[in-house]
Amino acid sequence: MDRIHRGFFNVKNPYTRTVKPVTVSRDVVHSIVFWSKNYAAFINARAGERLTQLGFNLYFNFTLNSESALLEPMLPPLTQRLEQLNELADVFGPDKISWRFDPICFYGTQHNGNGSTKNNLSDFPTIAEKASRLGIQRCVTSFFDTYPKIQRRLNRLCQTNYPSVFFTNPSMDKKTQVIRRMASLLTGTNITLYLCCERDVFSALDGDTRVKENACIDGHLLKHLFGGTPERKRDYGQRSKKGCHCTRSIDVGSYEDHPCYHNCLFCYANPQMDACLKKPRTQ
Numbered sequence: 508m509d510r511i512h513r514g515f516f517n518v519k520n521p522y523t524r525t526v527k528p529v530t531v532s533r534d535v536v537h538s539i540v541f542w543s544k545n546y547a548a549f550i551n552a553r554a555g556e557r558l559t560q561l562g563f564n565l566y567f568n569f570t571l572n573s574e575s576a577l578l579e580p581m582l583p584p585l586t587q588r589l590e591q592l593n594e595l596a597d598v599f600g601p602d603k604i605s606w607r608f609d610p611i612c613f614y615g616t617q618h619n620g621n622g623s624t625k626n627n628l629s630d631f632p633t634i635a636e637k638a639s640r641l642g643i644q645r646c647v648t649s650f651f652d653t654y655p656k657i658q659r660r661l662n663r664l665c666q667t668n669y670p671s672v673f674f675t676n677p678s679m680d681k682k683t684q685v686i687r688r689m690a691s692l693l694t695g696t697n698i699t700l701y702l703c704c705e706r707d708v709f710s711a712l713d714g715d716t717r718v719k720e721n722a723c724i725d726g727h728l729l730k731h732l733f734g735g736t737p738e739r740k741r742d743y744g745q746r747s748k749k750g751c752h753c754t755r756s757i758d759v760g761s762y763e764d765h766p767c768y769h770n771c772l773f774c775y776a777n778p779q780m781d782a783c784l785k786k787p788r789t790q
Contacts, residue, residue, distance in 0.1 A: 511561070514532055516759040517529075518758075538733060544769065564729065567603060571638075573585070577670065578612060602644065604643050606698075608648045612627045612651045614673065645698065646699070647721045651676075657774075660772070661674075683711050686702070699719060702718060724742070725754060726740075726755070727754070741754060
């Protein structure tokens with residue numbers, strides 16, 4: 508909000524480290540798209556109402572996964588996050604919200620003993636039922652993607668008292684089975700299931716599927732919701748070959764300057780947890 512009132516953001520390129528000012532005013536910004544799995548601070552500060560009064564159009568990507576102290580240890584309980592969903596839908600309208608169930612994880616721990624794997628799909632029906640009653644029409648999902656930094660994180664955690672966790676990559680048959688099951692659970696609601704950067708999975712589905720490919724930043728949708736002239740050209744700097752349909756936008760977020768403290772095991776960003784784990788342990 509401080510930067511909104513100043514009229515610009517200083518955006519740092521994570522690779523070149525150069526800083527570029529990005530002007531932010533109602534004259535040049537069509538919409539602000541938020542992306543979070545915990546909107547408590549935003550709601551408590553009434554930031555959305557203040558931004559709306561300033562004339563900005565707002566859209567929300569809200570990640571709501573099954574409750575898991577292992578995978579997402581620092582999040583509020585699911586009941587509180589569902590209350591946040593209710594608040595956003597009530598104040599800004601359900602058509603301004605995209606519910607993300609992301610990522611779908613298949614994982615195990617050494618405590619399993621028999622080598623069986625678990626998944627994080629248990630609360631999907633509960634969240635879907637709540638989202639449907641609120642009038643939300645989009646559910647976006649994808650499968651966990653492994654990155655070297657995540658494996659390094661898990662290796663470091665093994666050296667602590669944290670449970671030894673491993674992620675698995677299910678077969679394509681298993682992935683399509685899961686997506687069909689999720690789509691089936693959404694039958695009878697007005698919620699459509701979208702895939703984020705899962706072109707191979709989408710191609711493996713039946714031709715008559717109701718599942719669609721997603722654009723997390725969707726200029727066409729923003730045009731439909733708010734009118735005006737948002738950017739509607741594809742952003743080919745994203746993972747377009749993997750099925751990303753996002754349109755061009757400017758990301759003013761910073762993992763370095765505004766670190767996330769939710770400590771999700773599967774996070775591909777650079778959470779504060781990684782920096783803490785790199786510190787040498789003292790006896």
